[in-house]
């Protein structure tokens with residue numbers, strides 16, 4: 001479980017996060033949604049410590065992270081898997097080396113076991129026989145999937161995904177969502193997914209946090225989104241045609 | 251001034267929270283290979299011609315019949331060892347290796363590869379930069395030695411082919427009144443220059459923010475600042491050690 005308290009972040013004179021609190025639970029996907037530029041990625045980076053919040057606390061279990069010393073930070077980070085918005089694959093390494101990387105630096109697994117694990121993860125994201133390709137040789141969607149494989153390879157207890165299915169076709173998107181859901185439930189880990197895809201929201205939105213201009217305006221699950229009573233959230237949800245039709249049918 | 255402070259903090263951060271020795275060993279070897287192979291052709295080419303041109307021009311300037319011909323190769327030798335090989339090649343090296351280091355790290359920064367390392371609990375500065383500095387400090391002195399030898403060979407060929415000096419006199423001049431300390435001095439210089447180029451370029455690349463344009467800017471700034479640092483250090487070392 002991850003708990004955040006009153007996270008604030010300002011870049012220059014631009015207030016991006018204006019005090020966000022919330023809880024991300026174990027064993028189900030937690031979604032952060034909101035339109036482009038509202039600070040979703042920044043919030044995610046504050047949680048994993050890539051951006052230092054100006055104010056606020058982040059708890060991993062019962063351990064506070066933002067003020068932790070270097071050793072505790074490293075200890076927590078070694079249980080984190082993260083998929084970045086752009087994939088962030090190491091461009092000088094092959095697909096296989098990318099996915100194996102966390103195992104190389106974080107574990108003492110023997111070579112053949114590592115390879116098995118890598119192939120297993122690549123197969124789970126639907127990328128068999130691409131092991132020796134370089135990131136520049138595969139498509140953007142494939143890079144994303146390699147990124148997911150790299151994030152889950154070490155069986156981390158915390159999984160963060162920044163827009164895992166942007167740039168993917170609807171079918172692959174659903175596969176990725178299902179994969180995230182499966183992994184989360186199967187290993188009982190804490191998963192935080194940033195997205196603005198209504199499909200994902202409806203598919204795996206067990207615990208949704210809606211951000212708007214640096215504030216958290218709404219919280220709930222996928223069954224409650226139709227009647228949230230928050231205007232900004234309705235605007236976001238019903239920007240989607242299908243959602244508008246659904247609303248009418250109700 | 252502030253960025254100088256940040257530069258020293260950056261250098262300090264390379265030595266905390268490191269990975270295993272084995273990891274660094276492998277990475278350093280990789281860097282050595284890429285630095286060596288990447289710059290050997292350019293360094294050889296430049297130094298060979300530098301030696302040749304220096305010989306011809308020195309001969310052209312020494313027309314006084316009282317000065318024996320072997321002085322030509324003696325001048326070539328001392329200029330090569332003291333200044334041409336370590337410093338001029340250093341400037342070229344900064345352009346070649348420094349810019350690629352800065353743009354490589356800059357690209358890793360803007361495409362979040364550095365963030366990806368940090369999230370895994372790896373000290374990205376140390377993991378990425380320390381092998382680059384070690385590799386450069388190991389390889390550059392070797393390149394300087396090679397450059398020195400090639401420059402003298404280039405001088406020999408140019409001198410003998412254009413008949414401004416005979417082979418025997420060239421070799422005589424090369425050996426005449428040779429002071430081994432100049433070689434030591436050249437090696438000290440190359441260690442210092444290598445460290446400066448690698449650390450400044452890495453620093454510039456590592457702290458890139460923005461996008462592709464900024465990567466280009468970091469890479470240019472890396473070369474400019476490395477060259478300035480080399481020239482300053484060159485002057486200081488000459489004052490201190492000669």
Ligand SMILES: Nc1ncnc2c1ncn2[C@@H]1O[C@H](COP(=O)(O)OP(=O)(O)OP(=O)(O)O)[C@@H](O)[C@H]1O
Nearest residue numbers: 011016034035036037038039040041042043085196
């Ligand atoms: N390092 C930074 N320095 C300055 N401003 C930043 C920085 N990082 C983010 N911002 C600003 O913070 C705001 C929120 O950015 P963020 O990347 O979190 O948006 P987002 O919600 O993830 O959007 P998207 O859905 O498009 O990814 C943006 O206006 C951005 O310009």
Ligand SMILES: [Mg+2]
Nearest residue numbers: 040041085162
């Ligand atoms: Mg984002």
